[in-house]
Amino acid sequence: MIEIQDFLKTLGTNSGFWNPLVWGVIIVISLLIVYIIRGRGNKKYKKQTEQTKVFLSGNPELEKEEMHVKASNIYWGFMESFKWLYNGLDKMHTGNVSDYILWFVIILGIFFIILGVI
Amino acid sequence: MIYNIPYIAVVALILIGLYAVIFKRNLIKIVIGITLIESGVNLFLITLAFREGSIAPIYRGSGSNPLNMSLPVPHALTLTSIVIGVAVLALMLSLIIHIYKHYNTLDVSKIGREKE
Amino acid sequence: MNLIDDLIFHSPALIVAIPLLGAFLTPLVSKINDKLRNVFVIFIVFLTSFFVLLLANDIYSVCGKIHTYVFGGSAAVTQGGYAIRILFEVDGLNIFMALITTILAIAGVIYSWSFMKENTGLDKYYTLYLLMIAGMFGMILTGDMFNFFVFLEITSISSCALIAFWTNKGKAVDAGFKYIVVSATGALFVLFAIAILYGQYNALNMAVLASKIQFSFLDKIALVVLVTGLAMKAGIVPMHMWLPDAYGRAPSSVTLILVGVTQASLYGALRMIFTVYGNNLSNTLNQIGDVNIDLNLLLGIFIVALALLTIFIGVLMALKENNFKRMIAFAAVAEIGYMILAIGAALTTVFSTTDTGTGVMALKGGIFHILNDALDVGLLFLVAGAVYYATKETSLNRLGGLARNMKYTTIFFLIGLLAVSGMPPMNGFASKLIIYESTYQVNPILSIIAILCSILLLAVFVKVFHSAFLGPKQSRFDDVKEVPKSMLLAMGIIACIIIFIGLFPNLVIDNIVQPAVNALTNHSNYISNVIGGI
Numbered sequence: 001m002i003e004i005q006d007f008l009k010t011l012g013t014n015s016g017f018w019n020p021l022v023w024g025v026i027i028v029i030s031l032l033i034v035y036i037i038r039g040r041g042n043k044k045y046k047k048q049t050e051q052t053k054v055f056l057s058g059n060p061e062l063e064k065e066e067m068h069v070k071a072s073n074i075y076w077g078f079m080e081s082f083k084w085l086y087n088g089l090d091k092m093h094t095g096n097v098s099d100y101i102l103w104f105v106i107i108l109g110i111f112f113i114i115l116g117v118i
Numbered sequence: 119m120i121y122n123i124p125y126i127a128v129v130a131l132i133l134i135g136l137y138a139v140i141f142k143r144n145l146i147k148i149v150i151g152i153t154l155i156e157s158g159v160n161l162f163l164i165t166l167a168f169r170e171g172s173i174a175p176i177y178r179g180s181g182s183n184p185l186n187m188s189l190p191v192p193h194a195l196t197l198t199s200i201v202i203g204v205a206v207l208a209l210m211l212s213l214i215i216h217i218y219k220h221y222n223t224l225d226v227s228k229i230g231r232e233k234e
Numbered sequence: 235m236n237l238i239d240d241l242i243f244h245s246p247a248l249i250v251a252i253p254l255l256g257a258f259l260t261p262l263v264s265k266i267n268d269k270l271r272n273v274f275v276i277f278i279v280f281l282t283s284f285f286v287l288l289l290a291n292d293i294y295s296v297c298g299k300i301h302t303y304v305f306g307g308s309a310a311v312t313q314g315g316y317a318i319r320i321l322f323e324v325d326g327l328n329i330f331m332a333l334i335t336t337i338l339a340i341a342g343v344i345y346s347w348s349f350m351k352e353n354t355g356l357d358k359y360y361t362l363y364l365l366m367i368a369g370m371f372g373m374i375l376t377g378d379m380f381n382f383f384v385f386l387e388i389t390s391i392s393s394c395a396l397i398a399f400w401t402n403k404g405k406a407v408d409a410g411f412k413y414i415v416v417s418a419t420g421a422l423f424v425l426f427a428i429a430i431l432y433g434q435y436n437a438l439n440m441a442v443l444a445s446k447i448q449f450s451f452l453d454k455i456a457l458v459v460l461v462t463g464l465a466m467k468a469g470i471v472p473m474h475m476w477l478p479d480a481y482g483r484a485p486s487s488v489t490l491i492l493v494g495v496t497q498a499s500l501y502g503a504l505r506m507i508f509t510v511y512g513n514n515l516s517n518t519l520n521q522i523g524d525v526n527i528d529l530n531l532l533l534g535i536f537i538v539a540l541a542l543l544t545i546f547i548g549v550l551m552a553l554k555e556n557n558f559k560r561m562i563a564f565a566a567v568a569e570i571g572y573m574i575l576a577i578g579a580a581l582t583t584v585f586s587t588t589d590t591g592t593g594v595m596a597l598k599g600g601i602f603h604i605l606n607d608a609l610d611v612g613l614l615f616l617v618a619g620a621v622y623y624a625t626k627e628t629s630l631n632r633l634g635g636l637a638r639n640m641k642y643t644t645i646f647f648l649i650g651l652l653a654v655s656g657m658p659p660m661n662g663f664a665s666k667l668i669i670y671e672s673t674y675q676v677n678p679i680l681s682i683i684a685i686l687c688s689i690l691l692l693a694v695f696v697k698v699f700h701s702a703f704l705g706p707k708q709s710r711f712d713d714v715k716e717v718p719k720s721m722l723l724a725m726g727i728i729a730c731i732i733i734f735i736g737l738f739p740n741l742v743i744d745n746i747v748q749p750a751v752n753a754l755t756n757h758s759n760y761i762s763n764v765i766g767g768i
Contacts, residue, residue, distance in 0.1 A: 009740040011664060015671050020659040020737050068708075071630035071701035072556050075693070079554065086554060089547070093475055095230025097412045098148065101419055102140045103472040104462065112458045114536060118520055118527060132426075139419065145411075152418055159426050166433040192432070195380055199425060202387045206418045209391060213398060213411045220404030229408055 124165040131158030145217065145224045149210050156203040160196050167192035238288070245289045246303040246322040249332070250372045252282050257364035264357035272347055275360050279343050279367070283336040290329050294745065298752060300325040300763045302377070317439045317764060323377030325760060326749030330601070331374045331501050333746070334608050337731065338494045339367050345616060345724035346487035348717075349623055359399060365392040366491055373498050377764070379428045379438050379510075382502060383421065386467075389495055390417035397484040397492075409476075409483040416476045420463040427459040440510055441764035444757060449514045449529070460506045461533075467499035470574060471544040474567050478551075481563035486619025489559070490612045493566065497604055500573065504754065507533065507581075512757030516585050530581045537578030542683055544571030549690045553697075556630050558618045561698060562611065565654060565691060569607040575684060576600030576669045579676045584755060592675040597751045599668030602743060606653070606661045606735065613650040613728045617643055620717045620725070621702060630701045637703040639714045644703050646725045651699060653732050655692035661732055664739035 010019035054061055061067075079086065131154055138151025167189040175190035176182075214224070221229045241248070256278035264271035293299055301324040311317050324332075343363070350356060369389035376382050394417065398410030428438070430452055437443045447453060466473040477496075481489050508515075515530040548568030555561040577600045584593025620643050627633055637644045653660035656667075666688060674681035716722075735742050753760070 011668075011740045011743065015675070016667070018664060018667055018739070020664075020739070023658055068634050068705040069701075071633075071697065074697050074701065075553060082550075085550065089551060089554075092472075093551070094227070095475075095479070096227050097230065097415050097476075098140050098142070098226060100412070100416055100473065100475055101136070103475075104416075104419070104466050105136065105140065107465075107473065108458060108462050111462060111536065112455070115454055115458055115532065118532060139415070148415065152415065152422075155419065155422050159422050159429065162426065163429050166429065191438075195429075195432075198380075198384060202384070205391055206387070206414065209394060210411065210414055210418075213394075213407055213414070216398070216401055216407040217404065217411060220407070229404075230412070 124161060128158050128162040128165070131155070131161065143226050145214050145226055148226065149207065149214070152210070153203070153207060156199070156206075160199055160203070163192050163196045163199065241285070242288050242292045244303070245285045246301065246324055246375050247305065249282055249285050249289070249375065250322075250368055252285070253278060253364045253368035253371065257361050257368060260361045260364060261357050264360070268356070271357065271360060275364065276343050276347075278364060279339050282367070282371070283340060286329075286332050286336045289324065290333060293324060293326065293329050294749060297749070298326075298756070298759055300753075300759065302763055311765060317437070317442045320381055321377045321439065321764065322375045323441065323760065323764065324375055326751075326753035327501070327504070327601075328375055328753075330605070330746060330750040331498060332371065334497065334605055335367070335370050335374065335494050337728070338490055338608060338612060341612065341616070341724040341728050342487050342490045344727070345490070345619070345721050346485075347720040349487055349619060349721060350485065353399075359396070362392045362396050363488075363491070366396065366495070370491070370494060370498055374501060377440050379431070379440060379443065383425050383428060386424070386499075386502070387421050389498070390414065390421065390467075393488070393492060393495055396488045397480050399485055399488065400483075403483075406483045409479040412476050413480045416473075417467065420466045423459050423463040427456040427463070430456045430459075439764065440505070441761045444510050444512055445761045445765060447511065447513060449517050453511075453514075457506075457511060461503055464499050464503040464506070465540075468496050468503065469567055469570055470540055471547045471567070471571075474544070474548075477567055478555075478560045478563040481566065481615070482557060482560035486559075486615050486622070489615045489619075493608055493612055493615070496570070497608055500570065500604070504577065508754045509757045509760055515581075528585070530585050534578045534580075534582035537574055537581065538680065541571045541575035541578055542680070544568065544574065545684065545687045549687045549694070552694045553690065558621065558628055558630055558633075558698065558702070559615065561630075561694065562614045562618060565614075565694060566607075566611045568687065568691060569603075569611060569654070572666070572669060572684065573600050573603050573607065575673060575680060576603065579673045579680065582676060592672050594751060594755070595668060596672035596676070597754060598743060598747055599665055599672055601750050601754075602739075602747045603665040603669060605742075605747075606665045606732075609728055609732050609735075610650055610653040610660075610662055613646060613725060613732065614654065616721070616725050616728070617647045617650060620721055623717055623721070624714050625711060630698065633702045634705040634711075635703075635707045636711065636714065638707060639711065640703075640716050642716060642722055643725075646729050647699065647703065649729050649732060651692075651695040653736070655695060656688045657692070659736050661735035661739065664736065 010017045010022075135151045135154030135156075135158060138154060139148050142148060142151065169188050171186075172188040173186055175187040175193065217229060218224060223229065256275065260271060260275065263274045289301065293301055303322045303324075305320045305322075307319050346359075346363070350359060353359070366389055369385050369392060372385035373382060373389060376385060391414070394410050394414040397413055398407045400406045431443060431447075432438055434450075434452055435443060435446045437446060469477040481492060484492065511529075515528070515533075517529045518526045519529060519532065520527045545568050548564050548566075548571055552561050552564035552568065555564060576596045580593045580596035580600065582593075584597065620640070621633070621636065622628055624640060624643075625633065625636070649660065653662040656662040666684075670681050670684055673684065
């Protein structure tokens with residue numbers, strides 16, 4: 001049956017290994033080291049002055065509810081630079097059920113030509 | 119040559135059915151196309167059961183010779199397939215009734231879009 | 235004990251028959267009382283999972299054991315050597331898929347106790363649910379080609395009716411119509427291929443067909459149609475477009491089982507390629523220069539090309555979406571691409587003579603990823619359903635700041651996020667590590683694209699996490715409470731299994747995945763268990 005030793009084995013692929021328990025121990029030790037290094041920092045700062053205010057590149061800070069970035073605007077830079085790709089993809093996903101079967105017949109044809117000719 | 123005609127009919131039915139599903143825009147015509155494909159496949163299954171000069175595979179007492187009958191297994195497969203086709207057809211038609219109530223159109227290019 | 239041995243002997247039939255009987259008794263039980271019906275359905279699902287566990291225990295006890303069950307007779311072959319009865323043949327791969335289905339079914343029925351409570355027509359819902367579960371078990375356990383087609387159609391009809399369950403909205407009915415058109419066309423073409431194979435070899439049994447098959451022109455047509463038809467049901471690009479509509483507009487407890495249905499279709503494609511055509515996979519089709527083009531090389535390259543396309547398009551479309559469930563559905567499409575990538579890479583090397591163990595390792599990664607993906611994507615869909623139940627919003631543009639009110643749901647979503655994008659220590663990392671390392675041996679470009687798209691998946695889900703759960707408190711979500719306990723229980727079951735597999739991956743791979751991989755590469759064992767000694 002399953003012994004306690006099986007719980008501690010490492011997973012070995014042909015070119016590497018992975019042991020999640022050893023990984024967990026290393027993460028805990030490194031977090032401890034980070035905490036100790038942070039504890040030796042500078043403790044003096046003046047409260048309620050300019051040092052604790054949020055910096056927004058000179059823009060005024062609005063109310064909390066309006067500062068939430070909406071979901072369609074989050075990756076704006078990525079979407080703008082790939083507009084040519086997304087135009088093509090949007091035209092492909094029409095929502096028309098006849099196009100779905102058309103793609104099926106195209107893949108049937110391509111696969112059959114590959115298998116028949118080669 | 120004359121024994122190949124059912125196979126040619128099968129391919130013709132399936133191609134006409136695929137044409138109706140892909141290129142027609144009325145929802146009812148798409149459903150008719152699927153029924154045509156199903157009829158083609160059922161015809162193919164029944165044609166596989168034929169032996170030359172055979173009779174129906176039913177035992178009739180003392181005068182029946184099993185070697186003279188056509189194969190009974192494809193008959194059973196075809197009956198199962200026809201029943202499944204009826205269920206799918208009924209489901210598709212009842213869904214079309216609901217779609218017409220909401221969208222007021224039967225054009226398949228107008229009802230698919232995901233609107234925000 | 236004699237009773238347990240009898241139960242184990244009859245268990246493949248009982249696993250399909252008990253949900254079927256329960257499905258037909260549910261409308262009668264629901265006329266008495268509503269709570270009694272819910273308890274009855276949960277009892278039926280637990281009874282079925284008890285039988286699945288019994289059968290799994292029996293198969294995993296001996297290496298390479300196959301359990302054959304012949305319906306209505308004692309012997310699989312008659313005196314002339316004809317196999318004429320329907321049989322269920324359960325080997326390592328079948329019981330692996332059955333275990334996945336069991337976990338999803340238990341989580342699904344516990345979740346739908348409170349998720350569907352305010353809807354009417356619930357007796358029809360539970361009847362169709364049990365029918366869908368019965369159809370899935372039948373599709374997974376069977377050893378007969380036409381039986382596979384019948385259960386495929388049962389599953390697709392009942393899932394279509396469940397997708398269109400909210401008939402007061404137009405969108406769900408439209409998604410159901412698209413699903414049934416795609417499903418019916420795919421299944422009819424699969425029946426066409428089965429009829430071609432029957433007409434040539436006079437056999438419907440998978441084992442008998444596998445021993446007799448040669449690679450003539452008609453067999454080539456049958457292989458093409460079978461693989462493409464089942465790939466369309468599994469959601470491989472470019473035939474994937476029904477998947478976001480169907481997953482996104484169905485109730486969440488139905489989407490959980492739909493994930494299992496697509497993976498059962500993927501299992502069907504694997505069974506056809508590896509076992510039914512297993513003898514022909516080393517056929518040399520042509521020779522270019524001094525490189526033999528075998529069938530497995532050609533199939534492998536084609537499947538890998540489709541897999542790369544699937545991963546790319548799945549991730550790119552997911553980045554653009556703003557609807558919660560559609561985004562997770564596109565991520566599910568990308569995850570199927572990972573499974574196909576590993577299996578295609580394994581096909582190119584596992585049957586050649588110069589293989590150094592890469593093929594078996596890639597197969598292990600692909601099959602392990604089937605289990606992980608079902609659990610991860612299932613948990614994400616359950617969380618999306620919980621958010622919809624609490625706030626009645628589906629668009630991410632209008633959500634925000636929910637982590638204050640729904641603490642447990644946020645934790646479950648965090649676990650699902652880390653698992654889907656392949657972060658340690660969850661189970662997604664273990665299977666994706668095996669996939670990256672084994673596809674690197676085949677060609678480095680595959681591994682680079684896989685890692686890149688994994689990072690993009692993390693970007694997708696961080697976007698969801700930020701816009702739905704983090705952020706300032708919105709005033710219109712002030713009276714949003716935590717979801718009811720049964721939904722939390724269902725999410726908790728899946729999250730616990732995810733963490734368990736993540737912490738002890740070696741245990742799962744040695745005991746559950748390795749028999750499945752052995753069953754895939756060893757098709758002669760499958761054949762000899764029915765025909766015996768050929």
